[in-house]
Amino acid sequence: MTIESHVIVLEAGRAERNYWRDLWRYRELFQVLAGRDVAVRYKQTVIGIVWAVMRPFLTMLIFTIIFSRIAKLPSEGDAPYALMVLAGLLPWTFFSTALGDASLSLVTNSNLISKVYFPRLIIPTATVVVSFVDLLISFVILVAMMVWYRFAPTVNILALPLFVVLAFLTSLGPGLWITSLNVKYRDFRYIIPFMLQFGLYVSPVGFSSTAVPEQWRLLYSLNPMVGVIDGFRWCILGGNSHIYWPSLVSTAVITAFFLWLGIRQFRKMEKTFADLI
Amino acid sequence: MSDTVISVEGLSKRYLVGHQAARGERYETLRETVTRGVRRFGRTALDMARGRQIVQGDTVEEFWALSDLSFEIKRGEVVGVIGRNGAGKSTLLKILSRITEPTRGKVTIRGRVASLLEVGTGFHPELTGRENIYLNGAILGMTRREIKAKFDEIVDFAEVEKFLDTPVKRYSSGMYVRLAFAVAAHLEPEILVVDEVLSVGDAEFQRKCLGKMKDVSAGQGRTVLFVSHNMPSVQQLCTSGLMLSHGTALYRGPIDGTIAQYMSSLDQTSRQELRSRKDREGDGRLRVVDVSFHDEKGNHVEAAICGQPLRVRIHYESQFDGQEVPVDVAFNLRSNNGILLTCFANIQTGAERLAVHRKGYFECLWPKVNLRSGSYMSTLFVGVEEQTADWLQNAFQIPVEEGNFFGTGRLVTRDHGDLVMEQVWTGASA
Numbered sequence: 255m256t257i258e259s260h261v262i263v264l265e266a267g268r269a270e271r272n273y274w275r276d277l278w279r280y281r282e283l284f285q286v287l288a289g290r291d292v293a294v295r296y297k298q299t300v301i302g303i304v305w306a307v308m309r310p311f312l313t314m315l316i317f318t319i320i321f322s323r324i325a326k327l328p329s330e331g332d333a334p335y336a337l338m339v340l341a342g343l344l345p346w347t348f349f350s351t352a353l354g355d356a357s358l359s360l361v362t363n364s365n366l367i368s369k370v371y372f373p374r375l376i377i378p379t380a381t382v383v384v385s386f387v388d389l390l391i392s393f394v395i396l397v398a399m400m401v402w403y404r405f406a407p408t409v410n411i412l413a414l415p416l417f418v419v420l421a422f423l424t425s426l427g428p429g430l431w432i433t434s435l436n437v438k439y440r441d442f443r444y445i446i447p448f449m450l451q452f453g454l455y456v457s458p459v460g461f462s463s464t465a466v467p468e469q470w471r472l473l474y475s476l477n478p479m480v481g482v483i484d485g486f487r488w489c490i491l492g493g494n495s496h497i498y499w500p501s502l503v504s505t506a507v508i509t510a511f512f513l514w515l516g517i518r519q520f521r522k523m524e525k526t527f528a529d530l531i
Numbered sequence: 532m533s534d535t536v537i538s539v540e541g542l543s544k545r546y547l548v549g550h551q552a553a554r555g556e557r558y559e560t561l562r563e564t565v566t567r568g569v570r571r572f573g574r575t576a577l578d579m580a581r582g583r584q585i586v587q588g589d590t591v592e593e594f595w596a597l598s599d600l601s602f603e604i605k606r607g608e609v610v611g612v613i614g615r616n617g618a619g620k621s622t623l624l625k626i627l628s629r630i631t632e633p634t635r636g637k638v639t640i641r642g643r644v645a646s647l648l649e650v651g652t653g654f655h656p657e658l659t660g661r662e663n664i665y666l667n668g669a670i671l672g673m674t675r676r677e678i679k680a681k682f683d684e685i686v687d688f689a690e691v692e693k694f695l696d697t698p699v700k701r702y703s704s705g706m707y708v709r710l711a712f713a714v715a716a717h718l719e720p721e722i723l724v725v726d727e728v729l730s731v732g733d734a735e736f737q738r739k740c741l742g743k744m745k746d747v748s749a750g751q752g753r754t755v756l757f758v759s760h761n762m763p764s765v766q767q768l769c770t771s772g773l774m775l776s777h778g779t780a781l782y783r784g785p786i787d788g789t790i791a792q793y794m795s796s797l798d799q800t801s802r803q804e805l806r807s808r809k810d811r812e813g814d815g816r817l818r819v820v821d822v823s824f825h826d827e828k829g830n831h832v833e834a835a836i837c838g839q840p841l842r843v844r845i846h847y848e849s850q851f852d853g854q855e856v857p858v859d860v861a862f863n864l865r866s867n868n869g870i871l872l873t874c875f876a877n878i879q880t881g882a883e884r885l886a887v888h889r890k891g892y893f894e895c896l897w898p899k900v901n902l903r904s905g906s907y908m909s910t911l912f913v914g915v916e917e918q919t920a921d922w923l924q925n926a927f928q929i930p931v932e933e934g935n936f937f938g939t940g941r942l943v944t945r946d947h948g949d950l951v952m953e954q955v956w957t958g959a960s961a
Contacts, residue, residue, distance in 0.1 A: 260721075264626060264638040286669040294657045297698075369652045370670055371629035439579055525632040528625065529546065530584060 273521075277373045288380040292387050306391040310347050314340045314395075317460035327461045330487060331494025334403045341490040342459045342483045344392055345421045349479055350450045352385035352422075356429030357446045360437050364531040374524050375517075378433050382426055389418070396490070408492030417485035420509065424478050427512030434516075434523045437530050458483050463498065472500055478512075481505025535641070536722060536754050537604040537627070542636035543778075544597040544622050547584060596622040598778040600636070607752035611759065611769035611786055613793050616924055617810060618775040620758045624648060624724050627756065642721030642754070645672050649726070651711030656700035660691055660710055663699055667714045681717045688743070689713035709736055716743045722754045723747065737764075744768055762790055762869030794867065797908060797925050805926060817849035817887065817913055817920040822927040835900045837934030837943050837951060843875075844892040845911065847921075851887040858885045859914035860893045864907045864929065866949045872907070887915065901951045903943055904933045 296302040314336055321327045322335040329335040356378040360367065363377050400407065436442040457479040458466070466474050474480060481502045487495040578584065597619045604610055612620050625631045626638060628646030653670040654663050664685055668678040678685075686692055689710040691702075699707055725744070741764055748755045748768065759765050765772070765786065772789025774782040774796075782792040806820040824832050825842040835841040845860060861876035875895050877885065885893060893913075911926035912919070933942040936951050943951050 260641065260643050262629070262640045262644075264629065264633060264640070266633050266635055282675055283669045286666055290655055290658065290662075290666055293662065294655055297657045365649075366653050366670065368630065369649045370646070372670070372672075438584060526584075528631040 280372050283372055284376045284380055288383040291384040306388045307395055310343050310392045311395050314343055321460040327465055330462045333491040333494040337399055341487045345482050345486045346459045348385050348389040348421055349425045352382045352425035353429050355381045357432040360433045367531055368528050378429050410489045410492050414489040421482045424482055424509045427516040430516030430520045434520045437527050475501035475504045478505045478508040534605050535603050536606045538639045540601050540637045542597055542600040543634050545634040546594045546596055548592050548594045595778055600779055602780050602783050606754055608771055609748045609755045609769045611757050611765040611772040614775035619778040620775055624726050628724050644722045645718045645720035646724040647715045657698055659698055660695045664714055671718055685713045685717050712740055724756045726758045812922040813919040817847050817915050819845055819847050819921050821846040834930040834932050836932050837900055838936035841897045841900050843895045846892040848890050849887050853886055853888050855884050855886045856916055857883055861912045862909045864909055902931045903949055904931050906930050
């Protein structure tokens with residue numbers, strides 16, 4: 255490459271022309287950072303990666319006991335209740351760890367930000383990838399449970415990757431927005447765990463979204479995780495579950511909005527991160 | 532094609548800094564605490580609503596770390612950037628390495644920049660040496676292939692072959708630094724920006740690093756910007772210099788001229804009355820206001836004499852009232868070219884508790900001055916009850932005159948190094 259192709263002009267408020275190309279150039283750093291976070295996640299723990307399986311499994315047990323045995327809520331179609339809970343728990347666990355970790359990612363990596371240049375977008379995105387690895391691992395329980403209940407998937411399962419991508423984007427948008435604000439206002443560090451705890455109960459994780467009365471269903475669908483969880487259930491439980499289209503559309507719209515908001519906020523603040531962190 | 536690789540025009544950078552209002556008394560009433568809290572909350576809430584930065588403290592002030600700085604650097608130059616603490620060196624490097632953006636002005640850079648502002652950025656303690664080499668390399672902008680190609684060289688340079696698969700949290704600090712520097716030393720960008728990183732590690736390794744840096748700059752006409760307080764290494768490494776003071780360029784030219792300019796600026800500040808210096812650190816429970824020199828009998832003198840006793844009195848004002856408390860008073864001596872010669876400190880001698888008065892002085896008796904004639908710069912530190920109370924860079928100078936050190940009537944002149952040693956010579960048949 256010639257020197258001429260590398261002229262950089264630094265000026266106040268100058269928009270980065272080659273931002274997205276730069277991002278591509280730094281893809282190796284992205285891999286390395288994601289790899290680092292995955293590698294250190296379960297270092298110096300006794301049961302290591304089993305943690306990724308244990309947490310959703312135990313939550314599934316408790317939710318099944320509380321919502322099915324005690325509250326006597328119905329499952330979707332003939333699907334076993336535990337399986338229905340798990341199908342909702344997988345995207346929710348992914349969403350909550352991804353959003354929680356991404357929101358703190360810039361602050362926890364402050365040493366990198368104040369000492370080296372790279373497109374900062376790499377940091378929160380790499381964090382979301384780590385939660386994604388956890389999601390893949392916890393699919394192991396899903397397979398085991400399906401074998402246990404002798405529950406065969408239908409052709410719907412083929413659409414699952416689409417909903418995984420949707421879950422990814424749903425957590426990335428707010429994650430970017432909050433992590434950039436968190437650099438300036440650390441209040442968000444306290445807001446997020448609270449919001450996520452709250453969200454576990456307002457999202458249809460322990461119960462089916464069909465349990466929500468019809469007249470409230472549209473309002474309920476403003477929670478973008480409703481569409482994601484319904485989608486997961488539709489893929490996994492097959493004909494027992496039915497997609498509620500308005501909720502899927504609202505999820506797509508809200509996700510797109512947050513993604514736009516997140517990236518805009520992030521790009522706007524990116525250059526001041528090193529000064530504020 | 533222009534030969535200028537970096538051109539900086541009117542560069543300025545502003546920071547906002549908060550100040551705590553001075554509290555006259557140590558204690559304040561509940562009402563004062565509450566009103567201050569409410570006022571502060573009002574301000575931060577307003578700032579947040581306007582999307583502004585939250586600044587800690589009672590009043591906010593603008594601080595220009597760089598103001599209207601302009602200079603140019605040609606291809607292949609090795610530029611030493613020097614200046615006192617707070618002159619704007621680090622801010623300049625941060626802007627050049629694109630970590631932060633300028634408030635005003637423009638920088639044009641032709642070529643790929645790699646910056647080394649800290650040794651071992653992004654090292655993860657849980658990962659092994661091998662993994663960290665790849666991690667750190669990627670962070671510094673090397674591709675996986677480049678790192679692979681240089682892997683053996685890096686390991687060899689760092690001398691850590693045996694521990695490659697041990698997590699770096701088990702490394703000794705020396706090994707850690709060696710590994711970190713080794714990765715950085717194998718960067719091959721067109722422009723390299725280096726902040727004070729050679730000040731780590733043992734002397735031998737520092738020499739090795741300096742040699743490596745020299746290779747880096749000598750080969751392939753690479754451009755290097757090098758910040759350091761270590762004048763001998765700047766002199767060895769750099770071809771030209773840039774001296775910064777209060778955010779502007781005070782001197783740009785050959786390295787010898789830059790260093791001379793820097794040394795003379797140190798002299799000027801030290802002549803400034805200590806009492807009025809603002810660039811100090813510490814909690815201020817004790818402030819040094821003056822330093823004076825005295826002979827054995829306590830008579831005031833202007834300079835020390837080689838071979839004679841010297842009393843150095845460090846005068847202070849404090850918030851104590853004659854209590855005997857743990858005190859840590861220290862001053863060091865640097866030669867003309869910036870080499871650290873020695874350090875005087877009360878705790879070395881076991882005198883760890885001293886009486887501290889509202890106004891008073893600490894005295895250090897130096898029974899026999901063993902410096903050749905010249906002027907020696909000193910940085911002063913006072914800690915009280917294990918907290919830094921006052922810390923002044925280049926606080927004062929000790930002028931030393933030629934003297935009859937060996938009692939032979941012959942004066943010791945300045946030609947043979949800075950130190951004079953007691954010595955006894957005899958001859959014998961073997």
